[in-house]
Amino acid sequence: xxxxxxEVRKHIATYKKIAAALAVGTVVTVLASYLDVSVPxxxxxxxxxxxxxxxxxxxxxxxxxxxxxxxxxxxxxxxxGLLVGLDxxxxxxxxxxxxxxxxxxxxxxxx
Amino acid sequence: MxxxxxxxxxxxxxxxxxxxxxxxFLASEVMLFGGLFSAxxxxxxxxxxxxxxxxxxxxxxxxxxxxxxxxxxVTMVMAYASLKLGDFAKYKxxxxxxxxxxxxxxxxxxxxxxxxxxxxxxxxxxxxxxxxWTMTALxxxxxxxxxxxxxxxxxxxxxxxxxKPAMFENRIEAAGLYWHFVDLVWIFLFPVLYLL
Amino acid sequence: MxxxxxxxxxxxxxxxxxxxxxxxxxxxxxxxxxxxxxEGIAHAEHGHDEHELSFLQSYVFSLDHKVIGxxxxxxxxLFLLFGFTLMMLMRWNLAFPGRPIPVIGxxxxxxxxxxxxxxxxxxxxxxxxxxxIMVFLGVVPLAxxxxxxxxxxxxxxxxxxxxxxxxxxxxxxxxxxxVIMVASFFVPGGAANxxxxxxxxxxxxxxxxxxxxxIGMIFLITSSLLGSVNFIVTTLQLRAPGLSFMRxxxxxxxxxxxxxxxxxxxxxxxxxxxxxxxxRVADTSFFMPSGLVTGxxxxxxxxxxxxxxxxxxxxxxxxxxxxxxILPALGIVGEVVANNTRKPLWGYxxxxxxxxxxxxMSFIVWAHHMFLTGMGTTISTFFQTTTMIISIxxxxxxxxxxxxxxxxxxxxxxxxxFALAFLPMFGIGGLTGLPLGLTAPDIHLHxxxxxxxxxxxxxxPGTIFALFAGIYYWFPKATGRLMxxxxxxxxxxxxxxxxxxxxxxxxxxxxxGMNRRLYDxxxxxxxxxxxxxxxxxxxxxxxxLGFFQIFFIFNFFWSIRHGKKVGDNPWNATTLEWQAPSPxxxxxxTTPPEVHRGPYEYSVPGASSDFSMQGxxxxxxxxxx
Numbered sequence: 001x002x003x004x005x006x007e008v009r010k011h012i013a014t015y016k017k018i019a020a021a022l023a024v025g026t027v028v029t030v031l032a033s034y035l036d037v038s039v040p041x042x043x044x045x046x047x048x049x050x051x052x053x054x055x056x057x058x059x060x061x062x063x064x065x066x067x068x069x070x071x072x073x074x075x076x077x078x079x080x081g082l083l084v085g086l087d088x089x090x091x092x093x094x095x096x097x098x099x100x101x102x103x104x105x106x107x108x109x110x111x
Numbered sequence: 112m113x114x115x116x117x118x119x120x121x122x123x124x125x126x127x128x129x130x131x132x133x134x135x136f137l138a139s140e141v142m143l144f145g146g147l148f149s150a151x152x153x154x155x156x157x158x159x160x161x162x163x164x165x166x167x168x169x170x171x172x173x174x175x176x177x178x179x180x181x182x183x184x185v186t187m188v189m190a191y192a193s194l195k196l197g198d199f200a201k202y203k204x205x206x207x208x209x210x211x212x213x214x215x216x217x218x219x220x221x222x223x224x225x226x227x228x229x230x231x232x233x234x235x236x237x238x239x240x241x242x243x244w245t246m247t248a249l250x251x252x253x254x255x256x257x258x259x260x261x262x263x264x265x266x267x268x269x270x271x272x273x274x275k276p277a278m279f280e281n282r283i284e285a286a287g288l289y290w291h292f293v294d295l296v297w298i299f300l301f302p303v304l305y306l307l
Numbered sequence: 308m309x310x311x312x313x314x315x316x317x318x319x320x321x322x323x324x325x326x327x328x329x330x331x332x333x334x335x336x337x338x339x340x341x342x343x344x345x346e347g348i349a350h351a352e353h354g355h356d357e358h359e360l361s362f363l364q365s366y367v368f369s370l371d372h373k374v375i376g377x378x379x380x381x382x383x384x385l386f387l388l389f390g391f392t393l394m395m396l397m398r399w400n401l402a403f404p405g406r407p408i409p410v411i412g413x414x415x416x417x418x419x420x421x422x423x424x425x426x427x428x429x430x431x432x433x434x435x436x437x438x439x440i441m442v443f444l445g446v447v448p449l450a451x452x453x454x455x456x457x458x459x460x461x462x463x464x465x466x467x468x469x470x471x472x473x474x475x476x477x478x479x480x481x482x483x484x485x486v487i488m489v490a491s492f493f494v495p496g497g498a499a500n501x502x503x504x505x506x507x508x509x510x511x512x513x514x515x516x517x518x519x520x521x522i523g524m525i526f527l528i529t530s531s532l533l534g535s536v537n538f539i540v541t542t543l544q545l546r547a548p549g550l551s552f553m554r555x556x557x558x559x560x561x562x563x564x565x566x567x568x569x570x571x572x573x574x575x576x577x578x579x580x581x582x583x584x585x586x587r588v589a590d591t592s593f594f595m596p597s598g599l600v601t602g603x604x605x606x607x608x609x610x611x612x613x614x615x616x617x618x619x620x621x622x623x624x625x626x627x628x629x630x631x632x633i634l635p636a637l638g639i640v641g642e643v644v645a646n647n648t649r650k651p652l653w654g655y656x657x658x659x660x661x662x663x664x665x666x667x668m669s670f671i672v673w674a675h676h677m678f679l680t681g682m683g684t685t686i687s688t689f690f691q692t693t694t695m696i697i698s699i700x701x702x703x704x705x706x707x708x709x710x711x712x713x714x715x716x717x718x719x720x721x722x723x724x725f726a727l728a729f730l731p732m733f734g735i736g737g738l739t740g741l742p743l744g745l746t747a748p749d750i751h752l753h754x755x756x757x758x759x760x761x762x763x764x765x766x767x768p769g770t771i772f773a774l775f776a777g778i779y780y781w782f783p784k785a786t787g788r789l790m791x792x793x794x795x796x797x798x799x800x801x802x803x804x805x806x807x808x809x810x811x812x813x814x815x816x817x818x819x820g821m822n823r824r825l826y827d828x829x830x831x832x833x834x835x836x837x838x839x840x841x842x843x844x845x846x847x848x849x850x851x852l853g854f855f856q857i858f859f860i861f862n863f864f865w866s867i868r869h870g871k872k873v874g875d876n877p878w879n880a881t882t883l884e885w886q887a888p889s890p891x892x893x894x895x896x897t898t899p900p901e902v903h904r905g906p907y908e909y910s911v912p913g914a915s916s917d918f919s920m921q922g923x924x925x926x927x928x929x930x931x932x
Contacts, residue, residue, distance in 0.1 A: 008195045015192070019185040026177050026301075030170060033306035046302040053298045061188045061291045069125035072134055083145045112466045112894035116544050128469045128544050135536045139570045146575030146620055150582060150593065153616050234589040238611045241591035245581065 018060045025053045118277050133285040137292050140253075144296055147249070151242050151303065162239050164305040167232055169223065173305040176219050177297065183212035184294040187261070187287045194280050199272055202283075206265040209290070213254050220251060243304050250300060253293045260286050368479075370471035371893055375478050376457030377785065380778075382478075383449035386485060387771070388856070390440035393433045395853055400425045402846035404827035419497065430826035431500035432516070436488070438503025439520065442628065443527050444485050446770055450635035451531070451569070452481065454777050455538055455562045457785065461884035461891060462556050464547025464900035464922070469540040477533035484526030491519035502824070504625070507594030507617040511586045512601065521584045528577045535566040542566075547883065547922075549902035553659070554921070556882045556906040557645075557652060560659050561638030564666040565631050572627035572670065579620035586612075593617075615680055622673035630669045632766055633733070634662065636773030637704055640726045643776050644708055646880045647723035648715025649917055651907035654707045661700035661707075668697040678749045687746045694744035701737055705730065720878070721795035725776035728803050729769060736764030739814065754824070757817025760810050768806045775799075775859070782863075783877045787889040788870030794862040801855030808848030812841040879918050882906055886922045 029049045033042065059065040067073065120127045155161050164170075190205035227233070227240070234244040264286055271279040369375060399408050405424060408415070412423025419429035460468055468474045491498040496514030499505065510517050542563045546555070555563075582593040590608060594617045597610030645652045652658060674682065674690040708730055717723065739761040742748040752758060775798075782790050821828070821835040828842040829835040876885040887896050900922045908919040 005196055008192050012189065012192050015185060015188050019181070022181045022185075023178065026174060026181065029302050029306060030174050033165075033170070033302070039307075043307055046306055050299050050302050054295050057184065057291050057295050057298065061184055062288050067125075069131075072126060072131070076134065076138070080141075083141060114465075114467055114469060114471075114545070117469075121544050124543055126544070128540050131544060132470060132473075132536050132540045135539055135570060136532075139532055139536075139574050142571050143574035143578055146578030146623070147582075149575075150578065150616055150620065153613060153619070154593065154611070157613050158611055234585060234591045235609060237609050238592055241585065241589075241593060241609075244589070245585050245591070245593075249581065 014060055018056050021056060022053055025049055118281060127281060129281050129285050133288050137288065140292060147246055148299070148303070151246070154238055154242065158238060162237070164307060167240060168243070168305045169226075170305055172219060172223060173301055176216050177301045179212050179216045179219070180294050180297050183209050183216075184291050186212065187290045191283050191287050194272070194283055203265065203269070206261060210258055210262050210265055213258050217251065217254060220247065246300060246304065250293070250296055253296070257290050257293050261290065368475060370475055372456050372460050372468045372471070372474060373785070373891060375474050376453055376455075378478055379448050379456055379481070380453030382482060382485065383445050383453055386440050387445035387449065389489075390437050390445050391853065393437045393440070395849055396425070397430060397433050397437065398846035398849045400430055400826060401828040402843040404830055425826070427826045428500060429497065432492070432498045434824065435499045435502050436492070439488060439499070441766070442503065442632065443524070444488060446632050446766065446774070447531070448481055449774055450770065451562065451565055451631065452478065452534060454635060454639065454774070454781070455534070458781060458884060459538065459559055459562050460541060460545070461784070461887055461895060462559050462882050463542060463545060463550055464883045464896065464902065465541060465545035466894045466896070468537050469544055470537050473533045473537050477530045477537065480526050480530035480533065484523045484530060487519055487523035487526060491516045491523065494519060504621055505583070507583065507586070507614045508596070508599060511583060511594055518584070518587055521580050521587070524580050525577060528573045528580070531569045531573055535569040538562060538566040539570065547900045547902050553656070554902055554905050557641035557655065557658055558638035560662055561634040561641070564662050565634045568627040568631050568666055568669060572624045575620050576624035579617060583617065615677070615682060618677050618680060619674070622676045626673040626676065627669040629765070630665060632770050634665070636729065636770040639773045639777040639780070640708060640729050642882070643722045643726040643780050644711050645907045645909065646878050647718045647720055647726070648712055649718070649909045650711065650715045651909055652707065653710040655905070655907065658704055658707050661703045665697065665700040668693060668700070672697050675744050678746050679753050691744060691746050698737065698741060698744070705734055705737065721790070721792060721799060722776040722780035724796070724799045725772045725779065728799070729772045729776065732764055732768035732772060736761060736769050739764065752817065754822060755817040756813040756821045756823055759823050760813030760817055763810050763813070767810065768803070778863070780878070782866065783873050784884055784889050784891070786867055786870065787872060788866055789873055789877060790866040790870055791862050794858050798855055798858040798862065801858070802852060805848050805852035805855060809845050809852060812845050816841050881908055881918050881920050883921050886920060
């Protein structure tokens with residue numbers, strides 16, 4: 001975050017908006033959990049909201065959006081990619097080769 | 112002997128040492144929690160049945176705690192902005208809130224734990240409760256660490272503002288980055304454990 | 308650092324510092340006055356408060372990267388010796404199962420070796436702790452903590468590491484982890500005995516030693532986390548002016564990639580360690596499947612856990628860990644080879660690209676350790692493919708090193724001998740790994756001595772030889788004296804012969820199907836009877852190897868005081884560390900270094916000497932000589 005008092009005040013105004021957005025996001029997550037949807041859809045909705053909130057925090061509170069350093073963006077980007085890849089891999093690992101087999105015991109054996 | 116770029120940014124990387132260091136630390140923290148979340152995914156996918164979080168956990172309490180933690184993240188960033196404006200008194204105020212809010216969070220978390228113990232919902236009860244206890248406790252340890260660091264910068268550590276203001280600002284920025292990260296972990300933990 | 312008013316004074320006293328640093332190793336006493344004076348000068352020069360550092364501050368809780376590097380190196384060398392001793396004990400039982408161990412057997416205690424005859428449980432402890440100690444307390448701390456700390460800041464022209472206090476914390480966390488590991492031998496039931504991989508559910512059901520192992524690991528992980536953050540920040544931020552990324556010595560590149568691996572691969576093991584700790588202490592079932600029955604009947608657990616989850620989390624660390632073991636070694640060999648062939652490293656840019664690619668790939672090959680777990684053929688195929696891909700950059704690096712030899716005027720110094728031996732040894736280790744990376748042959752070879760032979764070729768005559776090369780190479784920088792050449796040559800030739808006697812027969816016994824974890828070497832199995840006699844042969848090899856290390860140990864300590872005195876740049880090397888005084892004073896350089904050229908400008912046509920140092924200004928070239 002850079003310099004002048006004017007800019008800082010602008011930032012503070014942004015922080016307040018983000019704070020409000022995060023509050024709304026929290027309420028929406030909780031409400032969404034009461035929706036009568038299937039488990040996979042529920043998980044998707046919750047994760048989308050959580051990811052949105054997390055990127056707001058990272059972008060504005062942690063000032064990632066303003067960071068000039070390419071090094072930093074590279075580091076953060078690369079290992080977020082690694083992580084998403086791993087979790088996607090974990091999902092695939094459990095579901096992929098056994099997709100279509102509904103037998104839970106079968107899946108448990110595989111995992 | 113003076114180590115370069117402790118305060119000012121190195122021109123070609125655009126970062127000072129502290130900021131790069133804390134980001135690298137957070138990268139490793141992401142891998143730590145990422146490992147646990149992956150474990151959660153694998154265990155859940157492999158489970159014969161998995162309870163809904165709400166069967167064991169109290170959603171309103173969790174929501175209040177989420178709000179508290181987000182609130183402390185906001186006061187943290189406001190404390191940093193106050194320093195940027197040169198308003199030390201305001202900084203002190205916001206920092207105090209940043210320290211006290213997570214203490215409240217821990218009290219509420221402690222009550223939740225107490226309730227679980229009362230109902231014999233211990234980690235050994237089921238894999239869901241095991242991962243709930245493990246992840247929230249590890250997150251709790253991070254909170255305690257954050258309280259210690261922020262408490263130090265509110266109290267004795269804040270003397271540095273009068274001698275080396277630029278360095279002190281950097282420290283608050285780094286502490287803030289860590290603190291927002293702890294908040295960020297909870298933003299994922301809350302829906303994953305309580306709501307899904 | 309600005310130039311000092313009296314440069315020669317600091318230079319002289321800087322040497323004295325290093326003297327006493329190394330002196331403490333041997334005698335435990337120091338010439339403190341010189342240190343405090345020189346530090347006093349350095350501090351006064353920069354307007355700091357003048358204060359005298361106590362003995363504790365100078366040598367025990369020092370913030371200086373060179374002292375911390377030496378602390379790391381000495382501690383790690385001791386752990387290497389300890390880990391090797393455990394193995395020499397195990398080799399007795401493999402060679403002569405059921406016979407009492409002479410002399411030493413009487414001191415192992417009734418619980419471990421009644422009448423000097425080793426119990427299987429004790430053998431398992433030795434096996435698990437040998438692996439743990441060699442990897443986490445020996446090789447990595449020496450390669451990364453020791454060489455990284457000592458050499459890296461010097462090579463990039465930095466006054467110290469970016470975070471000296473973290474650096475100290477990193478060492479002490481490592482030390483504490485080591486103490487916990489060693490102490491675990493004395494808890495009831497002894498140390499961890501579930502192998503260095505600590506596979507669940509065996510490890511969850513194991514005795515108390517396993518808990519100590521987990522706690523020790525958490526300290527070691529913390530240590531490597533602090534260290535790796537420090538290395539990355541130092542490398543990116545503290546490079547001297549003019550030292551662009553493509554001018555970094557190959558060793559620095561290797562350390563940088565290693566640090567990223569440590570930073571990102573260790574935390575999942577920490578997560579796994581926490582989960583296993585919960586399984587052991589809080590009776591959770593993260594790694595415990597339902598319906599588990601032991602000799603005491605069905606277990607009273609909630610079940611539903613996954614033993615495979617531990618393996619995934621463990622190998623997600625432990626495969627990058629293999630590259631953590633090998634990359635610094637490649638870096639050291641690169642430096643030594645370039646210096647002793649008097650020509651630039653062949654294909655520097657390709658080497659750098661290969662190292663980075665290797666780092667990335669090492670994150671997605673881990674499950675090739677798990678082909679036999681029944682995780683499914685789709686997954687196995689994926690990991691088999693990535694494993695074949697990762698062998699490409701390794702081969703590129705090794706080929707570049709070999710090509711660097713071509714046409715060079717090679718000086719057969721002791722460090723060069725070790726570096727030259729490293730190349731084929733690492734080659735054998737790497738190539739024997741290919742059948743293990745393919746799913747079909749792995750069915751036969753998995754968990755046999757073939758695997759042991761394979762990875763020991765990579766780590767023992769590979770990495771450890773490279774580390775010896777590094778010790779002989781940088782010893783004059785740390786002490787101002789050379790190590791004895793004759794003793795070094797005896798050490799080298801004895802070790803290279805003996806170590807091959809230990810590991811080469813393992814391929815034979817492994818192909819015959821000898822299992823790697825049998826405490827009697829496989830006596831009860833008909834199919835290995837034909838190769839049983841190799842067991843004694845390998846054991847004699849191991850003890851001979853131990854004998855030849857005595858030459859090194861003696862040489863190391865003797866040379867600190869009595870080695871041949873040499874100047875700042877005894878090898879006529881080009882990189883920045885040789886521009887600093889030997890040993891470097893606090894703050895390292897007498898004048899701030901500035902870099903004008905690439906790292907390996909040896910035998911440049913038209914240059915006045917056969918090496919141009921990185922810090923040497925171009926216009927000074929003609930003035931030289």
